[in-house]
Amino acid sequence: MGNIVAGQPGSVESEETLQYLTFTVLGELMAIGILDVKEIIEVGSMTRIPMTLDCIRGVINLRGNVVPVIDLRSRLADQPSVLSKRSCIVLVQVKVEEEYQTMGMLVDMVNEILEIPETDLQKAPDFGTDIDNEFIDKMARYHDEFIILLNIARVFSIDDLSATKVQQHLALDNLS
Amino acid sequence: MDGELKVYLVTPFIIAVLLGAGAVFFDAYIPYFAVLWAVAGAVIGLMFYNKLKQISTRNREIEIELKELQQQSQVNSRVEDQHRQVWEQIVPVWQRHLISSRDLSEGAINELSARFSHLVTLIVDTRNVALAHQQTDNGEGFAHDKKMLTTFFNRLKDYDAATDKLFDKIESLQGFTNDLDQMALAVANIAEQTNMLALNAAIEAARAGDAGRGFAVVAQEVRELSSQSGGTGEQIAHKVSEVKAVMGNILESANKARDQEDETLDQGESYINEVIEHLENLARELITEGESLLQVNQQIQQQIEQVLVELQFQDRVSQILSQVLTSMDSLSVQLRQASEDHSMTIDVNGVLAQMKTNYTTVEEHRQHNPKDTQVDNESAAGGSINFF
Amino acid sequence: MAKTILVVDDSMSIRQVVSIALKGAGYDVIEACDGKDALAKMTGQKIHLIISDVNMPNMDGITFLKQVKASPKYKFTPVIMLTTEAGRDKMAEGKAAGAKAWVVKPFQPPQMLDAVAKLVLP
Known part of the structure; x- marks a missing residue:
């Protein structure tokens, strides 16, 4: 693994094999680059924040720091997660305005760490998935399965997430 | 008759002697004595005559009696003959009947005893078997x-x-x-x-x-x-x-x-x-x-x-009958001897005594002379036991 | 072991009665029909008691009794005379010849068994 270089997914040079953390949401196998992951924790007590969007599940206290957690299922498919024994929070480092910030991501289940060569990655298809294309960075073929590589920056877009429920309603009204 | 004859013979003799002696002693009275002698002779002669007449009558009577007696004796010997015949011909038949009835009863009773004793054996065997069963099959086994x-x-x-x-x-x-x-x-x-x-x-x-x-x-x-x-x-x-x-x-x-x-x-x-x-x-x-x-x-x-x-009675009956038969036999023998030899007489008491010595049972002694009470003292009763 | 008794009588019915009574009391019985027969049958046997009739053909009871008493082997064997003979004279004859008891027929079995029990050899 000598070639592993910390950096944004997709920004690495070709011919390289990178490590990915795979997890499951809505029965779909997804992954993010391992260097984006800070830690995986069990779901503990979480505090909901009023007036925030449904996809923001709440905040947790991580060793003294307040960390917001988004519900990935709600974010991707607008369905609130049902917590199970296997539900986990994947903590990721997100660069916000030149500063790295830790954010939590509620997933149905964490699977494993995979090494996927660069050659097995391809562009996201225009159709064929239940998820909005903007959240997909690339598709990886692993054996007979396809793994969705998430676009972390898009998932944790501040613009989207800082909207309030009122604003959301208004936006929806404008659309219609 | 002899005495009378003696009187008739002796009396004239004595009278003759007495008259003779008188004539010798009293010579003077010889004519008287001769007359007396003649008278006496006449009297005696008359007496003799009468006597002779009497005797001849008697002889005739005796002859008649003798004839009768002879006739009687002929009858008697015929009866005796008949008695003998009765004894010799009928008694053996009785004897044979006695023997046959003795033998019949003996045979029948022996047969009865044999059967009865067989029955007793069977009964005893059955009971022993039953008892054996009872001992094993009674409440204990159960x-x-x-x-x-x-x-x-x-x-x-x-x-x-x-x-x-x-x-x-x-x-x-x-x-x-x-x-x-x-x-x-x-x-x-x-x-x-x-x-x-x-x-x-x-x-x-x-x-x-x-x-x-x-x-x-x-x-x-x-x-x-x-x-x-x-x-x-x-x-x-x-x-x-x-x-x-x-x-x-x-x-x-x-x-x-x-x-x-x-x-x-x-x-x-x-x-x-x-x-x-x-x-x-x-x-x-x-x-x-x-x-x-x-x-x-x-x-x-x-x-x-x-x-x-x-059934033991049979043994006694048999013995009594045998005794009777024996007595009959010996009496027959005596009779035959007596009929052959007329000088012999049958000794009835002897026969009875002989019978008595042959008796074995009390009953025989009793029947021999029912009036004799001595019997019970001389012999023991049936069923009695005498230890020596 | 059962004791053996010799029964001598010319009358079969008497033999049967005696025999049944004795067997009923647990004795073994040998039967003979007269003195001669008895002498033949007892030879070599252990005899504990003899019951004999008096008047019998071939050999009468008194003669038989005398022969038994003259025999070295059986002179101590007790003899009971069982007979119709009831005369005192005959009885005296039996006693003189060595008989132990004189039973006049007809007998009753219990009395006979009493006598046997009194006299039988140990």
Whole structure:
């Protein structure tokens, strides 16, 4: 693994094999680059924040720091997660305005760490998935399965997430 | 007649002598004496005449008597002849009848005794067999059977109790399977946590770059171990649930079986008690019947034995008849001798005495002379025992 | 072991009665029909008691009794005379010849068994 270089997914040079953390949401196998992951924790007590969007599940206290957690299922498919024994929070480092910030991501289940060569990655298809294309960075073929590589920056877009429920309603009204 | 004749002879002689002597002494009176002598002679002659006349009459009478006597004697000898014939011809026939009746009764009674004694033997044998059976088959043997049945039944009960205990143990095992379930869950949890730890370790190792490579390998191994543990935990949980299901089934059927068994045992106990009671009653009846049969059997035996005792009369009758026959024989012999030799006479007293010496039984002595009370002193009564 | 008694009588019915009574009391019985027969049958046998008639053909009871008393082997064997003979003279003859008891027929079995029990050899 000598070639592993910390950096944004997709920004690495070709011919390289990178490590990915795979997890499951809505029965779909997804992954993010391992260097984006800070830690995986069990779901503990979480505090909901009023007036925030449904996809923001709440905040947790991580060793003294307040960390917001988004519900990935709600974010991707607008369905609130049902917590199970296997539900986990994947903590990721997100660069916000030149500063790295830790954010939590509620997933149905964490699977494993995979090494996927660069050659097995391809562009996201225009159709064929239940998820909005903007959240997909690339598709990886692993054996007979396809793994969705998430676009972390898009998932944790501040613009989207800082909207309030009122604003959301208004936006929806404008659309219609 | 002789005396009279002497008188007639002697009287004239004496008179003649007296007249002769008178004439000698008194010569002067000889003519007188001659006259007296003539008178006396005339008288005596007259007397003689009369006497002779008398005698001839008597002789005629005697002749007639003699003739009569001769006739009488002829009749007598004819009667005697007839008596002899009676004795010689009829008595042997009587004797033969006596002999034949003696032999008949002897034969018949011997046959009777033989049959009766055979009967007694049969009865005794039957009773001995019955007694032997009774000794083995009476209440004792039955009590033994009952004890065996009860023992067997108690064993069944013990077995039932043992299976009850077994089921209780199986039931307590169910509690253990719940513990096992908890433990399997704990294993699964630990595996989960270990998996997460390993993932985090791998993430840290990736961040550390080259420095974390060794650590990454370890983390990978730990992850694999944790996934194995998780699999094992799942298998354990699966097996435990299978065991639980099987145990549930066992307990369910065991409870059913136990209920049935209890019912069967209760029924069995009452059946066995009923059967034993029934058999006991039967056996008691049989024993009572057997005992009364044995009593009857014994009474019959005693009766027959008494009959045999009574049949002893035949021996005495036979002896008495034999004595009579012997006496008849000896009397016949004497008669024959007497008829051949007329000088012999039959000694009746001698015959009677001879008969008496030949008697053996008291009855014979008594019948010989019913008036004689001496008999009972001279001989012993039937059935008496004299020890020497 | 059962004791053996020799029964001598020319009358079969008497032999049967005596025999049944004795067997009933547990004795073994040998039967003979006169003195001669008895002497032949007792040879070599252990005899504990003899019951004999007096008037019998071939050999009468008194002669038989004398022969028994003259025999070295049987001179101590007790003899009971069982007979119709009731005369005192005959009885005296039997006593002189060595008889132990004189039973006049007809007898009753219990009395006979009493006599036998008193006299039988140990």
